[in-house]
Amino acid sequence: MRLDFVALCVIISQVYGKNVTDDKYTPVVMWHGMGDSCCFVFSLGSLKKLIERTLDNRIYVKSLEIGGSYIRDYESGYFIHPDKQIEDACIQITNDKNLKNGFNAIGFSQGSQFLRALVQRCPSAKVKNLITLGGQHQGVYGLPNCPSLTTKTCEYLREILNFAAYAGWVQRTLVQATYWHDPKNEDIYRTKSTFIAEINNEKSVNQKYIDRLQKLENFVMVKFMNDSMVQPVDSSWFGFYKPGSDVELMTLEQSDIFTKEKLGLKKMKEDGKLKFIEIEGNHLQFRNEWFIENIVNAYLKN
């Protein structure tokens, strides 16, 4: 019985499977956010279908599944260190022959900074347009909401982050701690953050990170104006709180990362590669029509 089922799947995939050589558009790789997963229809699964449908099914879309199973993938959003996740993604991409000539990449929420890190760290990931929606490029200072966790668990998480985000064991076990950015303790942040400070070249400047970002055609950052998950919302545009304050904000252009050209973003801006898009609404709340017009038609038809 089981064998029949497998055989049926093989037949179906052969009949309906896409012929890669027929693809017209640059492939797309998507990376989901926390409390989400790669493939369920109610999460990125439906967006994958939307992209495929809009582009006449002549595109290869891969939604990254981290950890080798749906469950591990869901858990990865909370409990697998970004370094490990990026290594996993890099291996998957390197081994996928559909992606060897390059692809566009779309990150959702924390998947945004993970994909950017992938561009910076994974030489075989040849990304053309990097698109991030509701990302936290400068980290977060606060966790107002935790999708798909109970209120109690979320409160517990928040407490750990508020009091011990930079403790070694928290950095090792809790993904959200790795992009915790305390603007009142920038030195501690730079020293103890095991992820976001590193990929932002705040610990030391890694020239490879700069060079690899320059290869992007566009770096698109979408900010949700009424985002109740990203704190501060400006982090989606690479802005943050001013050092020493948890009230006053600064834009990317006002930050050290930009003025001291730690990541090459100034050059990218001069080259017209940085695209700032804002949309009214809460975290990742957008209509399909918006997505087709502003993302698919604008950046995926290459």
Ligand SMILES: *[C@@H]1O[C@H](CO)[C@@H](O)[C@H](O)[C@H]1NC(C)=O
């Ligand atoms: C895929 O397309 C190529 C080139 O058009 C063709 O040679 C090949 O037979 C096709 N494969 C399948 C499985 O349809």
Ligand SMILES: *[C@@H]1O[C@H](CO)[C@@H](O)[C@H](O)[C@H]1NC(C)=O
């Ligand atoms: C969203 O935020 C913008 C800018 O702060 C504000 O003008 C708008 O009224 C807000 N919309 C909603 C639905 O809260």
